[in-house]
Amino acid sequence: MRAWTFDILDHGARATAMALRAQKLALILGSRGPGTDLDTLVSVIAAREGPEFFAYATPFAVKNLERCFVATVKGEAAAAEFAEYLLLSLFDAFFDRLPDGFRCTVRIWGEEGGPLPRLGLHLYFRGELGLARLDRGRLGIHRGGETMVVDLGQPGAFGAPRTAIPGQAETWLLPMRAHALYGPEEREGVAPTDDDSAFAAEIGAALAIIDAVDPALGRRIAAMLKVYVPLAPPSEAFLAWYAPGATTGPEADISYSMPFLPGLAFLSRPKDPLYLAEVIVHEFLHNELFLVQETCFLFEGAPDRAFASPWRSDPRTYNGLLHGLHVFTGIADFLAEAAASPACAGRALPRDLGLLHAQIAAGLAALDRGCLTDVGQHLMAFLEGGVRTA
Numbered sequence: 314m315r316a317w318t319f320d321i322l323d324h325g326a327r328a329t330a331m332a333l334r335a336q337k338l339a340l341i342l343g344s345r346g347p348g349t350d351l352d353t354l355v356s357v358i359a360a361r362e363g364p365e366f367f368a369y370a371t372p373f374a375v376k377n378l379e380r381c382f383v384a385t386v387k388g389e390a391a392a393a394e395f396a397e398y399l400l401l402s403l404f405d406a407f408f409d410r411l412p413d414g415f416r417c418t419v420r421i422w423g424e425e426g427g428p429l430p431r432l433g434l435h436l437y438f439r440g441e442l443g444l445a446r447l448d449r450g451r452l453g454i455h456r457g458g459e460t461m462v463v464d465l466g467q468p469g470a471f472g473a474p475r476t477a478i479p480g481q482a483e484t485w486l487l488p489m490r491a492h493a494l495y496g497p498e499e500r501e502g503v504a505p506t507d508d509d510s511a512f513a514a515e516i517g518a519a520l521a522i523i524d525a526v527d528p529a530l531g532r533r534i535a536a537m538l539k540v541y542v543p544l545a546p547p548s549e550a551f552l553a554w555y556a557p558g559a560t561t562g563p564e565a566d567i568s569y570s571m572p573f574l575p576g577l578a579f580l581s582r583p584k585d586p587l588y589l590a591e592v593i594v595h596e597f598l599h600n601e602l603f604l605v606q607e608t609c610f611l612f613e614g615a616p617d618r619a620f621a622s623p624w625r626s627d628p629r630t631y632n633g634l635l636h637g638l639h640v641f642t643g644i645a646d647f648l649a650e651a652a653a654s655p656a657c658a659g660r661a662l663p664r665d666l667g668l669l670h671a672q673i674a675a676g677l678a679a680l681d682r683g684c685l686t687d688v689g690q691h692l693m694a695f696l697e698g699g700v701r702t703a
Contacts, residue, residue: 314530314646329608331365334375337382338367341396344385350417351400357415358407366407371431372540372577373494374402379573380496394422398493405429408446416445416453425491428473430540432465435473435489476509479517481535486513488543499571502579504545512582516541519589525656526590527647534597540577544568547581568592570599572606587651588663594647598640611635611689616681623672631681635692638676642696645669 342352358366367375381395397420404417408431419442421427426437436442436454443455447462454461463471478484488505495503506512524531547567566581578596583589605611612631619628624637648666651657677697685693 314527314643314650326605326608327368328365330604331367333608334367334378335364337378341378341381341385341392341399344392345396350419351396351403354400354403354407354411354415354417357411358403361410362407369406369410371402371406372574373428373430374399374406376495376574377402377493397422401427401429401493404444405431408432408452409449411446413446413448416443418443423492425493428489428491428493430473430475430485430487430489430494433473433475434463434465434468434471435491436471474505474509476513478513478520478541480521481517484535484539484541486516486541486543495574499574499579502544502547502567503542506543506582509543512543513541515582515586515589516580516593518586519593522586522590522651522656523594523647526651526654530594530647533601534593537576537600538578538593538597542577542579544579544581566592568596570596570603572603575600575604585663587657587660590651591644591647591663595640595644598643599636602636602639605688609688610686611692612684613686614684616684620679623675631684634676634680635689638673638680638696639692641669641676642673645673 338355342349342355345351362369367378370378377395377399381392381399383389384392384395400417401419401421404411404419405428408429419427421436421439421442424439426435426439427442428435432452434452438456441456443453445453445455447453450465452463452465454463463469474488476486478486486509488503488509490500490503492500494500520531520534523534544567566583567579568581569579570577571579578593578600580589580592580596583592612635615631620631620634622629622634622637624641629637644664645666648662648664648669651660652662652666673696677693680693682690682693
């Protein structure tokens with residue numbers, strides 16, 4: 314697969330994104346004043362990892378950074394709650410890099426408890442909670458004068474539902490729901506499947522297909538996507554909002570990704586392995602473009618109107634159409650390679666390539682070019698090149 318975004322990411326976008334996140338974190342810390350547990354934790358991590366330490370953060374740490382930053386800038390009361398979520402998610406993300414004996418106190422809001430997804434834990438407490446890294450394999454919990462020690466290898470009642478994806482390093486199927494991880498819209502459809510181990514194996518098999526068809530693409534996906542979140546079959550009411558006219562039932566695909574949850578894909582569970590591979594490629598391409606858009610503008614002053622999408626019955630924004638064009642051009646590349654790959658011999662493609670190329674051409678024709686920046690023009694030239702070579 315051709316990879317214009319990969320070139321951009323290699324030439325400064327990742328470093329720029331880390332610098333922007335560091336600036337946001339500095340503003341948050343400045344607003345809260347010195348000496349807080351969040352300030353102490355960040356100081357320890359930065360001293361050990363350097364100023365670009367957010368490159369190693371979980372999607373949830375990045376999400377909570379953004380939520381806390383926006384609330385802080387707007388002066389919203391929710392900034393205090395989001396700061397606690399940020400502290401919790403940073404403690405989880407960098408537990409392995411903290412010194413033995415490090416302690417912090419976090420306030421757990423609401424009834425959903427404190428999730429620590431990288432550690433594979435969910436602490437169902439409310440109120441003030443002391444957390445300590447005792448050593449690499451043990452977490453200390455201090456609450457109301459009581460101290461508990463959790464063996465991370467055998468967490469017992471504190472264990473969170475997560476399943477390793479076969480053949481992938483540090484990659485998980487994670488059916489956890491908590492406000493400390495997502496906003497209300499994002500966590501609404503998250504649900505364990507009937508058999509998470511089987512779904513994790515299906516994701517592993519789909520990733521193996523991608524590796525066989527396009528090893529370079531497989532490496533890019535493995536480096537970026539680390540968390541897959543299973544979605545329950547959608548209700549008719551949800552589909553009426555998400556994709557009017559879509560089919561309901563267990564086969565309905567509502568997979569999606571979100572800005573500021575880098576490295577995470579919400580997945581439906583299609584039965585066909587090649588279609589699941591396509592869905593994973595689809596969400597990876599959204600993730601990659603989200604990261605580019607975190608660091609630069611693809612367009613400025615876009616038309617304030619809806620655009621017809623070749624792939625959906627509901628109208629899309631300018632950005633939505635641009636994302637669709639980027640994603641489906643990548644899908645067309647991947648499926649063309651799959652059609653010629655021995656790894657997919659005997660498998661029917663999930664889409665008609667001729668129709669897909671016609672849809673891409675229609676989308677390109679509908680897109681206003683006048684508001685594109687230099688980077689956006691580069692993307693457009695790349696997409697048009699895909700149509701010409703199809």
